[in-house]
Amino acid sequence: MPTRPRSSSSARISSAIVVAATLVAVPPAALAQSGEVNVYTYREAKLVAPLFEAFTKDTGIKVNTISASSGLEQRIATEGANSPADVLLTVDIGRLKEAIDLGVAQPIKSDVLDKVVPAQYRDPNGLWYAASARARVVYASKARVAQNEITYEELADPKWKGRVCIRSGQNIYNNALFAAAVAHYGEAKAEEWLKGLKANLAQKPSGGDREVARDIAAGKCDIGVGNTYYWALMSEREPDKKAWAEATKVILPTFQGHGTHMNVSGVILAKNAPNKANGLKLIEWLVGEQAQKIYADMNFEYPIRSGVKPHAVIAAYGELAADPLPIATIADNKKKAATLVDKVGFDN
Incomplete structure (x- = not known):
């Protein structure tokens, strides 16, 4: 920011x-x-x-x-x-x-x-x-993605191969999401999930959350990961980026059996x-x-x-079912998540 x-x-x-x-x-x-x-x-x-x-x-x-x-x-x-x-x-x-x-x-x-x-x-x-x-959510193309529900686990599903955009895996927001995955799954399963997510990337991780929406709007990918407030800022406060928000929608993902990463x-x-x-x-x-x-x-x-x-724009994303995982537990797993990002070559 x-x-x-x-x-x-x-x-x-x-x-x-x-x-x-x-x-x-x-x-x-x-x-x-x-x-x-x-x-x-x-x-x-x-x-x-x-x-x-x-x-x-x-x-x-x-x-x-x-x-x-x-x-x-x-x-x-x-x-x-x-x-x-x-x-x-x-x-x-x-x-x-x-x-x-x-x-x-x-x-x-x-x-x-x-x-x-x-x-x-x-x-x-x-x-x-x-x-x-804030929640780490999915931005999706209105034109090319019909579904309105998704799990974080599904981001590694081969059906999204070549269709996902995301910023660097070492970015602090993605690192926290990946740390939550480590806390929920354990390191071995989290590593496999990261490998699957990497295999689905449409391009090398780059830019920020706004650029994820930009690239979806441009047709370079169909879904991406971003924070809740960036989409709202583009929609309501950034006229030069409003078209990116208009081309996308926000889906509140969940970890299976848990909730949306916060x-x-x-x-x-x-x-x-x-x-x-x-x-x-x-x-x-x-x-x-x-x-x-x-x-x-x-x-x-x-x-x-x-x-x-x-705010009404945030509320319009849908009812938030926040992951009850303590934020302190996520923080304790950040180093493990960063190590896994490098191990799978996520940003390469």
Whole structure:
């Protein structure tokens, strides 16, 4: 999702870090400010701006942000005790897992969060909580695909040979889907499934989820894999890509006997947060009704909070039967999934 400009020498300090746009630059000195909170975010600035503006209006707490496409957890670790980061906001379970592995998160103790966020969408030890959710679904040609139901297992069925488009198997969203397959099937069966999926590809994995819809619209393939919100963005907010959405439909796949694979946008409270109380206040606010409506209506994501409805475009995909597999379990299988992707030569 996010991308931005870099300066030459600072980019070399950590090649993973690509500093994106900032709403307000985080002060260089890591001094706590009673009316501020510092957020490192993987979410695109224009997507989180409405959230942070509403939070400031509600609380009077100013939100300073640094946005990047990768490397933020490593940056926090490098900054150590002097890090100004209070909160890390991610777009994928993999980033949350990396933050925990690097030791840059601290346990959050909050009755508010425990009451609102379902157990499957939070860390068992309170090291992260989901703020919103998305599903990894199938985009299908309206003209060439009659069926409206499909399983993830069926993506490896030979009937789809030469008909599937997908982005890199090592992409964080696909890696999470494949990790869920490992958790459900075990490594051996997941490997066979990946081999079958690879055999059905119409072309080398490339591009992003939007390009999957583009290639289906162009007739290069008939089905593909993408996140729920990308299709909605193309349909409602991106006029130059609206035709790609109009040529495709969204099918909510399931793992046999389970449900639709889910991923999350989640948050951690930084280990050395200089504004800890404000950081916790922001995290709790993000699961409140107002923030959850913003996530649903502006970002086209599934709300975490019960009682908040998804946007009408998302609801039109059909009734979501979410896979009950804990997100933390998926995260634990990500390395195995990445190894299998390389083993079967998925991206070759």
